Amino acid sequence: MRSGRLARFSGGLPGLLIILLPAAAQAHPGGSDTSLITGLMHPVFGLDHLLAMVSVGVVSAQLGGINIWRVPLAFVGAMAVGGALGILQAAALDVELGIALSVAVLGIGIVLAHPRMSPWPITALVLLFGACHGHAHGREITVSANPALYTLGFLIGTSALHLLGVLIGAAARMQAALWTGLRLAGGAVAASGAAFLLQALG
């Protein structure tokens, strides 16, 4: 009964997400002078960021227990550090490649993750990916933007996407059909990541 209600409740989430997405979602659409709002919307309106960040939440819920907090917090923490480096325009390896890789790896993570597996490999990868996403957000700050508000904005936006992923993952844990569906969705995310990778390499 409980799982059924949750399943019905969360079944509309992907649809709502689609409604809230712009018709033509594309990464890094540029900035504005409203620092916090720009930062807040930046992760949501970049498809690569969006998929990676929702996937972090899904994987953390699949792992369960304290990982529901630990994995997203690792991503957000690393993102804050990466964001600061990006704002300072510090040199980094190919961040776009890292972002594309994050979508592919986290998609595979959704396919493979289960409560009995060790959380540490995925946590380590999430730290790396969080830094990449943060650097990309930070270096795209506009001259007129307030760095602190912009950073606060993209950290909150990222947290919201993690939360959405946690809700999806938690719903899937309660019903076998959803769990299977989630793994298929993970495969689709991994395929999207592969496409982003080809784009980044090409």
Added chain:
Amino acid sequence: MDRTKLGKSVLTFVLVVGAVVSTAVDWNATHLFNPAWHPHARFHDALFLALLDGMSLVVLWLLWRRSKEPGVGVTVAALFAAAVWTPFFYIEALIPGTSLLAADNVPMLKVGGMNFAPNLVIAAVLFLLAAIGYGLARDARTDARKDA
């Protein structure tokens, strides 16, 4: 993590993010320190922020305190979030001369080919999350009835 705790966590996110974002967005020269605003208008903005932040803390305490009626905290948190975020949808229509936008050049969000004020989108997302949180945590209300 059980449903109730997940729901309470979602409501916590709504309360914390709502208070932080509102304070951060208003604490600048376009709102609270806008020289073009009448001092009393700025006073009211400060009053709103103080009330929002203070009430958010009170509701967080109510939500997570040990209680024989845990459902009360859940209901209050959801209703408080609804009370804060739903006025964004009707104030412009209700009170002549008000505007969602602090300036004419505020960038609008294009969603599905339509333009939306960014604060309206934030209000919609937080209201939606509050509803989800309430739906997940409403077992707390049932548990309380069983205890009674």
